[in-house]
Amino acid sequence: DTEVTQTPKHLVMGMTNKKSLKCEQHMGHRAMYWYKQKAKKPPELMFVYSYEKLSINESVPSRFSPECPNSSLLNLHLHALQPEDSALYLCASSLDSGTGSYNEQFFGPGTRLTVL
Amino acid sequence: AQSVSQHNHHVILSEAASLELGCNYSYGGTVNLFWYVQYPGQHLQLLLKYFSGDPLVKGIKGFEAEFIKSKFSFNLRKPSVQWSDTAEYFCAVEGDSGGYQKVTFGTGTKLQVIP
Numbered sequence: 001d002t003e004v005t006q007t008p009k010h011l012v013m014g015m016t017n018k019k020s021l022k023c024e025q026h027m028g029h030r031a032m033y034w035y036k037q038k039a040k041k042p043p044e045l046m047f048v049y050s051y052e053k054l055s056i057n058e059s060v061p062s063r064f065s066p067e068c069p070n071s072s073l074l075n076l077h078l079h080a081l082q083p084e085d086s087a088l089y090l091c092a093s094s095l096d097s098g099t100g101s102y103n104e105q106f107f108g109p110g111t112r113l114t115v116l
Numbered sequence: 117a118q119s120v121s122q123h124n125h126h127v128i129l130s131e132a133a134s135l136e137l138g139c140n141y142s143y144g145g146t147v148n149l150f151w152y153v154q155y156p157g158q159h160l161q162l163l164l165k166y167f168s169g170d171p172l173v174k175g176i177k178g179f180e181a182e183f184i185k186s187k188f189s190f191n192l193r194k195p196s197v198q199w200s201d202t203a204e205y206f207c208a209v210e211g212d213s214g215g216y217q218k219v220t221f222g223t224g225t226k227l228q229v230i231p
Contacts, residue, residue: 097216
């Protein structure tokens with residue numbers, strides 16, 4: 001299995017809603033990532049988990065809350081989002097993320113989020 | 117901090133034309149280099165990667181890239197493009213960030229191949 005799956009594919013939410021994005025991989029990877037991609041822009045790193053611990057937080061607002069319950073799962077909890085948070089949210093995984101390791105990231109299809 | 121620049125934002129080619137997409141990076145240490153492709157409506161896929169060794173790397177679908185360390189470049193090439201190569205292409209650099217490897221993407225090049 002060389003897939004990263006993400007659910008849901010599309011999500012529309014109001015600014016007062018609470019929702020979660022889910023990402024799953026069964027490749028035995030120990031590093032997982034959340035990226036945000038706006039239209040016609042490159043993916044921007046949000047969070048990195050390494051061995052289920054948060055290792056990088058790229059100064060993301062607290063209305064985005066990541067969670068890594070186990071090595072195969074990565075969640076992104078959303079609360080009180082703004083319309084400008086509308087974007088494609090991509091999950092990726094790699095074998096490792098430590099210095100000196102060679103990491104090819106495998107990307108999921110993304111969740112298209114619209115905040116009204 | 118590392119950065120990546122892709123000079124061509126939008127490239128239009130006829131089928132069978134040769135392709136070269138530029139990528140330059142800025143980083144003071146050892147880097148790993150990637151080219152990713154995003155076909156319309158599909159997710160990011162790895163085209164090729166460079167970690168060490170032969171600076172000319174071959175990827176899927178006839179693509180290749182050459183790492184020129186002195187020029188901080190990793191240009192993507194294909195001798196003869198097809199209509200199915202229409203996609204967005206992202207160059208990416210991975211380098212150390214506080215003990216962890218961080219990947220930074222370039223702004224992307226949209227390739228349109230005309231039949």
